Amino acid sequence: MKKAVLGLSLSVLLGSATAVGINFATGNQDVVNASSEVSLASVTTEHVDETLAQVSFKMKKPKKLPFQETETLSSQKNLGNGKLVQLNYRDKNSKGFVVLDATDMQRNLASEKYPITTVVLANGTTASFTDNGVVQVLFWAQDGVSYSIKATRGEGKKAFNAAELADIANSVE
Amino acid sequence: MNKKFSALLVCGFVLSYAVTTTGVHAATSYPVNCGTAANTSSTCNNSISVNESETYFTHTLSDYFRATDAYHIYFSTTTFDPGTVYRGSPVFEDYYVNDNYNSRYTTFSDYYGKYLSDYGSITMGVGITTGYGPNAYQSPTTNLYIQNQSSSNCSVLHPCREYISANQFKVN
Numbered sequence: 027m028k029k030a031v032l033g034l035s036l037s038v039l040l041g042s043a044t045a046v047g048i049n050f051a052t053g054n055q056d057v058v059n060a061s062s063e064v065s066l067a068s069v070t071t072e073h074v075d076e077t078l079a080q081v082s083f084k085m086k087k088p089k090k091l092p093f094q095e096t097e098t099l100s101s102q103k104n105l106g107n108g109k110l111v112q113l114n115y116r117d118k119n120s121k122g123f124v125v126l127d128a129t130d131m132q133r134n135l136a137s138e139k140y141p142i143t144t145v146v147l148a149n150g151t152t153a154s155f156t157d158n159g160v161v162q163v164l165f166w167a168q169d170g171v172s173y174s175i176k177a178t179r180g181e182g183k184k185a186f187n188a189a190e191l192a193d194i195a196n197s198v199e
Numbered sequence: 200m201n202k203k204f205s206a207l208l209v210c211g212f213v214l215s216y217a218v219t220t221t222g223v224h225a226a227t228s229y230p231v232n233c234g235t236a237a238n239t240s241s242t243c244n245n246s247i248s249v250n251e252s253e254t255y256f257t258h259t260l261s262d263y264f265r266a267t268d269a270y271h272i273y274f275s276t277t278t279f280d281p282g283t284v285y286r287g288s289p290v291f292e293d294y295y296v297n298d299n300y301n302s303r304y305t306t307f308s309d310y311y312g313k314y315l316s317d318y319g320s321i322t323m324g325v326g327i328t329t330g331y332g333p334n335a336y337q338s339p340t341t342n343l344y345i346q347n348q349s350s351s352n353c354s355v356l357h358p359c360r361e362y363i364s365a366n367q368f369k370v371n
Contacts, residue, residue: 065247067344067361070353099353103361106297106304107336114353121351133295133304138324140309160312176311180351 068101070114077102081109083171085128090197092124092177092190093117105129121180124194128173135165135174145188148196155188164191173198230340230365233264240265240275243341243366246282253347253357254287256315260343260364267328272339272368274325279343281315289315292344292361294323300330300337312349331370340367 071077077100078085099114108131115124135142135154142156145164153166162185164175175194177186233243246259261278274296291310298304305327310318329339343364353359 065249065362065364067363069361070359072355097355099355099359101359101361103363105295106299106340107302114350114359116351116353121349123350123353125350129304131304132302133306136305136307136327137309138307156308158309158311158313161308163308163311165306174306176308176350178312178351 068103068112070099070101070112072097072099074098074100074113077111081111081130083109083128083130084169085111085113085171086169086198087113088115088124088126088194088197089199090194091115092179092186092194093122094119105131105133107131117180120183122178122183124175124177126173126175126194126198128171130171132167133165133172135163143188145192147192153188153192153195155191157185162186162188162191164188164195166195168198230367232367232369233262234369234371235264235266236371237266237269243368245364245366247345247362247364249289249345249347249362250285251347251360253360254289255285256287256289256345257282258315258343258345258364260341260366262325262341262366262368264368266331266370269370270331271328272331272370273328274339274341277323277325277341277343279310279318279321279323281318284316288348290346290349291315292346294344295340295342296325296327296329297340297342298327298329299339300332303329314349315345331368333369335367338367338369340365 080102095115096118102109102111108129110127110129112125112127137156140156140158142154145153145155147153147166151166151168153164156163161176161178166173175191177191231243231245235241243262244259248257259280263275265273267273291313293311294307296305331338344361347360350359
């Protein structure tokens with residue numbers, strides 16, 4: 027019995043030391059694994075249709091983007107007691123992007139520092155717009171789903187205005 | 200050495216390796232649970248450390264809140280405190296105040312897309328009152344999302360990963 031306890035203790039110590047040693051030697055690369063259950067909210071993948079199929083609400087995609095995109099990436103995460111899905115479109119020719127997200131939970135946009143203005147979409151829905159100096163943001167709801175767009179043309183480039191983001195929102199059908 | 204003893208040693212090694220590996224990489228504490236008595240204020244802190252292929256950083260989220268009565272919690276301010284960015288260029292994403300009792304969610308995008316390394320401590324006014332119920336699904340949460348890189352860099356080869364720093368609140 028004593029041998030078993032001693033042996034088990036040594037094997038536990040050896041296992042821990044090996045793990046620490048390997049992590050140290052490899053610079054602790056490539057986390058996730060078990061920690062994904064703890065604090066990783068989402069990971070982008072190219073499997074857009076699979077991501078959209080995993081939620082109980084229907085997220086519509088934009089038919090119009092302000093640039094020619096590269097591959098579309100998607101992710102999903104929990105939002106309170108519901109789910110939130112994100113589609114990430116990147117400009118093929120610059121650092122610009124449009125991130126469209128959707129959730130079946132009721133939400134609203136707030137800001138401490140930046141003014142929030144409203145813009146009326148083609149279907150009569152009122153959307154909220156703000157610009158934080160890096161990205162421009164539009165929030166609206168349609169068909170029981172709350173959408174947001176976060177977009178930029180890239181650092182140092184002209185910001186999108188509310189009408190331009192509304193154009194993208196109007197194409198979500 | 201008999202077979203059972205050998206199996207015990209192997210199991211010990213494998214188990215401890217797995218647990219330690221997780222511990223080395225683990226981002227900590229989701230969510231941190233905080234409570235205060237009715238008519239009192241408190242601060243809820245949640246520190247995370249993320250170390251992965253694109254980035255290695257630490258961050259502390261601190262929410263200052265007050266239980267205004269047994270059924271409501273007021274969120275006064277929040278502080279984002281980027282500790283150290285050892286590697287990569289992680290960015291802030293949205294900060295949510297989730298009123299889970301009433302299924303209402305408020306999003307602050309003030310720092311969305313901004314690099315952690317560009318900031319020291321940031322304190323932001325929140326000013327939101329949520330409902331409160333004793334069950335976990337009824338109690339409010341605050342969530343700050345941090346992405347391992349800018350959305351302009353997400354690709355199949357370099358996927359964007361969002362990490363969450365979250366606090367959950369109750370009235371004691």
